[in-house]
Amino acid sequence: MTPQHHPGDDLLIAYAAGSQDEPVALVVATHLALCPRCRKEVERLEALGGVLLEEQEAEPLAEKSLEQALARLDEAAPDEPAQPSRQLARRSAEVDPVVPRPLRDYLGDGLDQLDWTAFRGLEKVELLPEFPSFRTRLMRIKSGTAMPTHTHDGSELTLVLAGGFSDESGHFVRGDVAEADPSVNHQPVADPGEDCLCLAVTDAPLRLTGPFGRLLNPFLRI
Ligand SMILES: [Zn+2]
CATH class of the missing domain: 2.60.120.10 (Jelly Rolls)
Structure with missing residues (x-):
């Protein structure tokens, strides 16, 4: 059964923008692991954010600096979900099936x-x-x-x-x-x-x- 109660739009937007504090992002990321609907919505928001960013950047740039901007974009690190803040010495071979991945990394x-x-x-x-x-x-x-x-x-x-x-x-x-x-x-x-x-x-x-x-x-x- 898919979830019936979802995080509010403000939470999904902040998550897609990468502007959330880690504890809140952890709740959203764990929900996303269980909710196809919100995963799709966050993908849409991320794509939208990318388009807006491109428009914002393209406008004032001369051709040469556009090239440079694109080169910088290639160098940029890919978006990654919130990473566990603790180095885990070892992970149990027997994981808890009830705990989805983003949260499991913290346990x-x-x-x-x-x-x-x-x-x-x-x-x-x-x-x-x-x-x-x-x-x-x-x-x-x-x-x-x-x-x-x-x-x-x-x-x-x-x-x-x-x-x-x-x-x-x-x-x-x-x-x-x-x-x-x-x-x-x-x-x-x-x-x-x-x-x-x-x-x-x-x-x-x-x-x-x-x-x-x-x-x-x-x-x-x-
Ligand atoms: Zn959801």
């Missing part, structure tokens, strides 16, 4: 070897600590578990890798991207039957809003 020896911390039905592990203005986390929510109701000071992008969850904005399964911002006050609940594995990137702490939110906040740190 070293695989899901089971990560340094998970657990609290009440939620396991999490931090990725990309070298980007401290974001929190990039893999989360495993036990099937049927409800997360505390919360909102966000900034934005939250969540990509489902396995299982699924529901909140006030819909039902999200593998490949789907949920976007939340300060206007969203939600309580995600993992589907029954299978733990929900997801990749979540936030650019500001989230704020618990339920009756016990303030009390739980220091313990949860989600």
Whole structure:
């Protein structure tokens, strides 16, 4: 089944332009691995960007400098997807089939070897600590578990890798991207039957809003 919830156009445009911070680009790239529709859209945007760039460059150039510009274009490095920022000493021969390639490159020896911390039905592990203005986390929510109701000071992008969850904005399964911002006050609940594995990137702490939110906040740190 192809994803039903896609990143917004602004995210796809920024991805195609290569102007995204790595944690956000990682979410988009991982979604693209699972979503033919958005792959096609990003290809279209990249082609469009190339045409615009050509037009912009061609206009003021004399013939000779056009030649030089084209030569420079040949020298330019080809576009490449975001590269893993860590050198991986070795990669598990047995990869996690549930994790698509762009993300897999960040996971070293695989899901089971990560340094998970657990609290009440939620396991999490931090990725990309070298980007401290974001929190990039893999989360495993036990099937049927409800997360505390919360909102966000900034934005939250969540990509489902396995299982699924529901909140006030819909039902999200593998490949789907949920976007939340300060206007969203939600309580995600993992589907029954299978733990929900997801990749979540936030650019500001989230704020618990339920009756016990303030009390739980220091313990949860989600
Ligand atoms: Zn998509």
